[in-house]
Amino acid sequence: xxxxxxxLFGRAVIRDRQEFLSALRALQARHGCAIQALxxxxxxxxxxxxFAARKALMAFASGRNIAKDPGVEILRYASGERQIERALxxxxxxxxxxxxxxMASLGESRWPQASELSALVESDGLGCSFKSAAVRETFKISxxxxxxxxxxxxxxxxxxxxxxxxxxx
Numbered sequence: 001x002x003x004x005x006x007x008l009f010g011r012a013v014i015r016d017r018q019e020f021l022s023a024l025r026a027l028q029a030r031h032g033c034a035i036q037a038l039x040x041x042x043x044x045x046x047x048x049x050x051f052a053a054r055k056a057l058m059a060f061a062s063g064r065n066i067a068k069d070p071g072v073e074i075l076r077y078a079s080g081e082r083q084i085e086r087a088l089x090x091x092x093x094x095x096x097x098x099x100x101x102x103m104a105s106l107g108e109s110r111w112p113q114a115s116e117l118s119a120l121v122e123s124d125g126l127g128c129s130f131k132s133a134a135v136r137e138t139f140k141i142s143x144x145x146x147x148x149x150x151x152x153x154x155x156x157x158x159x160x161x162x163x164x165x166x167x168x169x
Contacts, residue, residue: 006104007102033106033110033111042138044130052078055163057104070106074104
């Protein structure tokens with residue numbers, strides 16, 4: 001079964017981070033789908049999130065997941081990190097300006113209504129517009145790597161880290 005994945009980019013309507021995350025968890029519980037918010041400045045492309053979400057859901061399906069929650073597993077893969085604590089670097093923080101919301105269907109899940117989503121994230125229509133410095137820091141991309149492949153290949157370096165998550169021990 002292929003899980004459907006949906007993305008929404010915008011600004012958090014609820015400014016308090018804890019309140020925002022609590023509202024996301026409540027929405028996830030009501031609908032039975034995985035919902036995870038990421039710092040959009042650290043997401044290099046829609047493909048980055050979709051690839052990470054698919055890998056996380058496959059890990060769950062085969063019992064190779066590390067996190068108990070599918071949303072946290074998505075966060076782990078999207079960050080290119082094996083450890084959940086390190087994966088939080090790509091999540092929402094007090095300094096997050098834009099949100100990349102990823103939603104994945106799980107079995108009998110239902111999608112949240114547009115009105116429920118707009119109460120949490122105000123879509124800005126900008127899609128992915130990552131900040132190079134934030135991505136280089138989050139994914140530990142060295143100046144030597146940039147020198148070797150060029151700034152334009154940062155998305156490829158990020159996807160490589162996502163692909164390698166399950167090989168880290």
